Amino acid sequence: MLDTKRMRFLLEIIAVCIRWYAAYPLSYRHLEEMMQERGAFVDHSSINRWAIRFLPLIEKIFRKYKRPVGSxxxxxxxxxxxxxxxxxxxxxxxxxxxxxxxxxxxxxxxxxxxxxxxxxxxxxxxxxxxxxxxxxxxxxxxxxxxxxxxxxxxxxxxxxxxxxxxxxxxxxxxxxxxxxxxxSFRAARNILAGIELMHMLRKGQLNLVGCKNMSFADQFYALAGVVRPAII
Incomplete structure (x- = not known):
């Protein structure tokens, strides 16, 4: 599970925001508005920091369960x-x-x-x-x-x-x-890790017990250590 100590928001809300950003062509301000409609008042700059901090960590966890590729x-x-x-x-x-x-x-x-x-x-x-x-x-x-x-x-x-x-x-x-x-180069590297992660999930490259019966979204949340958030 990701370390979210001293964070104002629950990990479930953070996971929704960063998954949407990595999975769909949305801006941080789009996500800010979408979350407000769901009762979570999150600033777009917070989503930016979460994406940079947590997406590469989830991608790193994914690598432990990545299916072998061909030669x-x-x-x-x-x-x-x-x-x-x-x-x-x-x-x-x-x-x-x-x-x-x-x-x-x-x-x-x-x-x-x-x-x-x-x-x-x-x-x-x-x-x-x-x-x-x-x-x-x-x-x-x-x-x-x-x-x-x-x-x-x-x-x-x-x-x-x-x-x-x-x-x-x-x-x-x-x-x-x-x-x-x-x-910045760091922001690009970390966000791209999340985008590539979602790309690999869609290709079915996660080799985790039970993942065949899970949606791509639920696979992401499983890697992040949360269940599907009720907010969505």
Whole structure:
């Protein structure tokens, strides 16, 4: 369960607010109004702080119960605007479209790509194949990892093979577009963790006892340590 000591509002109310923000293209002010209609007078700035604080913690809990992904990955990066500047969101899915991993970085280069691959392999195991676009930095990164660790991974730079991950980016872009850019790298990283979490829940990637009979919302609340709040 999340630590909400010294918080004015119950965890159930906090969980509703941050789930709605991560699951739907809503602003903090939209959520403030929606909660007021339900008798909970929550300031939009409080919802912002809750989202930044708690979404990455729930995503971390989810990783303990994340279903294993396949060994054939499609990797690509997308763009995220932070404080008026473009940053880079590295992502990968397997051949079934299941999210492998993601990483927000300040730069788009070999070092950033290596960080992404190292994280993805540490948490998801080694892939047998990786498909990517013609990016020289991404290819140099995986070649370096293969050489350093003595791995046997087939790397294919064929654009049509990457259509799946490029299409998958749209689910994330649909959520970030109404946000009109993030104000800080930390806020972007933490909110994106929540958005990616909801994206994975919708794909059925939670492997928790009884989750097959639960809605995506109830799966989120279970990870947060609450039952479905009566307020909704």
């Amino acid at each position: 054939s990955w499609r990797m690509d990066e997308s763009y995220i605007k932070i404080n008026g500047q473009w940053k880079y969101l590295y992502r990968a899915v397997d051949k079934e479209g299941q999210t492998v991993d993601f990483l927000l970085t300040a730069k788009r280069d070999k070092t950033a790509a290596m960080r992404f691959f190292d994280k993805a392999m540490l948490l998801n195991g080694l892939p047998g194949k990786i498909a990517m676009d013609k990016s020289g930095a991404n290819k140099a990164a995986i070649d370096q990892i293969i050489e350093d660790k003595g791995l046997s991974i087939i790397v294919r730079q064929v654009k049509y093979l990457n259509n799946m991950v490029e299409q998958d980016h749209r689910g994330i872009k649909r959520m970030t577009r109404p946000m009109l850019g993030f104000k």
